[in-house]
Amino acid sequence: MSKKTTVSIIKCDVGSLTGHHITPRPLLDLAEKHLAKAEEKRLINSHYVFHAGDDLELLMVHQKGEENPQIHKLAWDTFTETSEKAKKLKLYGAGQDLLKTAFSGNVRGMGPGCAEMEIEERASEPIVVFAADKASASAFNFPLYRIFADPCSSAGLIIDPAMAGGFKFEVLDVKENKKVVLKCPEELHELVALIGTTQRYTVSRVWRARDDMVCAATSTTRLSLIAGKYVGKDDPVAITRAQQGLPAVGEILVPFMHSYFVEGWMRGSHWGPIMPVGLKDSQCTVFDGPPRMVALGFQVCDGAIACEDAGKPMISDLFNDPAFDMSRKEAMEYAAALRRMGEFEPARLPAETLEYTTLPQVLEKLKDRFKKA
Numbered sequence: 001m002s003k004k005t006t007v008s009i010i011k012c013d014v015g016s017l018t019g020h021h022i023t024p025r026p027l028l029d030l031a032e033k034h035l036a037k038a039e040e041k042r043l044i045n046s047h048y049v050f051h052a053g054d055d056l057e058l059l060m061v062h063q064k065g066e067e068n069p070q071i072h073k074l075a076w077d078t079f080t081e082t083s084e085k086a087k088k089l090k091l092y093g094a095g096q097d098l099l100k101t102a103f104s105g106n107v108r109g110m111g112p113g114c115a116e117m118e119i120e121e122r123a124s125e126p127i128v129v130f131a132a133d134k135a136s137a138s139a140f141n142f143p144l145y146r147i148f149a150d151p152c153s154s155a156g157l158i159i160d161p162a163m164a165g166g167f168k169f170e171v172l173d174v175k176e177n178k179k180v181v182l183k184c185p186e187e188l189h190e191l192v193a194l195i196g197t198t199q200r201y202t203v204s205r206v207w208r209a210r211d212d213m214v215c216a217a218t219s220t221t222r223l224s225l226i227a228g229k230y231v232g233k234d235d236p237v238a239i240t241r242a243q244q245g246l247p248a249v250g251e252i253l254v255p256f257m258h259s260y261f262v263e264g265w266m267r268g269s270h271w272g273p274i275m276p277v278g279l280k281d282s283q284c285t286v287f288d289g290p291p292r293m294v295a296l297g298f299q300v301c302d303g304a305i306a307c308e309d310a311g312k313p314m315i316s317d318l319f320n321d322p323a324f325d326m327s328r329k330e331a332m333e334y335a336a337a338l339r340r341m342g343e344f345e346p347a348r349l350p351a352e353t354l355e356y357t358t359l360p361q362v363l364e365k366l367k368d369r370f371k372k373a
């Protein structure tokens, strides 16, 4: 068993109440029961169950390392059982993201999304996890660029000598399944050239350049690439470490002071504005959105989440704060502007991104009626 601590967040849409808008209480309770049992057996040291819209999120802290088959099986079994319960309740989209039936040691490529980070605990270890609903795998490209590469956003890049060497970004080409590491500030322009193309490139990991300390990890699943057709948006998750030679929690959150656009929203086929929300507002309503983002803060302590005296993990619901009211208002203003456009681009995603939905079928239907122009 590794002495290091691993933070794993594994998520799955197992079924939702009233369409695709929220993971209902009975499924959260069942997942909680599963993880509490795993904690009793010391498979994991801490857990927190929550949801981002219709995605069930399992936050687990343990000492078994990344991609550990026991941890992944725990998540897979939890998703299978909650899906069964969802089916019994005839909830909507029950088992939606469970794209394969036989578990083979790792949830990657099977439908659930997963971000994991194995760390050597510092004297104090503040962590922020993010979870989005109705958003694509690259939804974190823009904020991660702001957090780790933009000195006008993260003041520490200029003020803190411990951050002076910059950060390295691992960028995944999801179409060709290749990855490249780019170092900022030296390769900032190349980084933006790639990750600005959000349909194809996803930031998967970030390290502090001077000592290769890992400081961020995201989920990179493209559900449509696994299933070969549209089966729901990826609704990604991310983990970031904060403070003491890394961006401060406030620098990690400041990119969300304004809304920004992600692919997703209704039928995974539209540009939609990210709305940062507290857990109480973690549900998707208007046009199945707008895409929501939650952020939870906690401290890792001796292989676990730091707890209250009674053993309850201390979790801070970071976007449950009037400081993000402006961003939420912006999101609704952007949402209104886009919806006024109806199904005309740029409100709807470009055709290439729609190839997993219905455009090929429309073209097929009309193919004999097209005449040479």
Ligand code: F6R
Residues within 6 Å of the ligand: 019, 020, 093, 134, 232, 233, 264, 265, 266, 267, 268, 287, 288
């Ligand atoms: C997007 C999403 C929803 C559904 C929409 C239609 O990720 O989950 O916007 O695409 O509600 O759902 P179905 O086809 O299940 O009726």
Ligand code: MG
Residues within 6 Å of the ligand: 013, 015, 016, 019, 020, 054, 093, 096, 232
């Ligand atoms: Mg769903």
Ligand code: MG
Residues within 6 Å of the ligand: 013, 053, 054, 055, 133, 134, 235
């Ligand atoms: Mg979802």
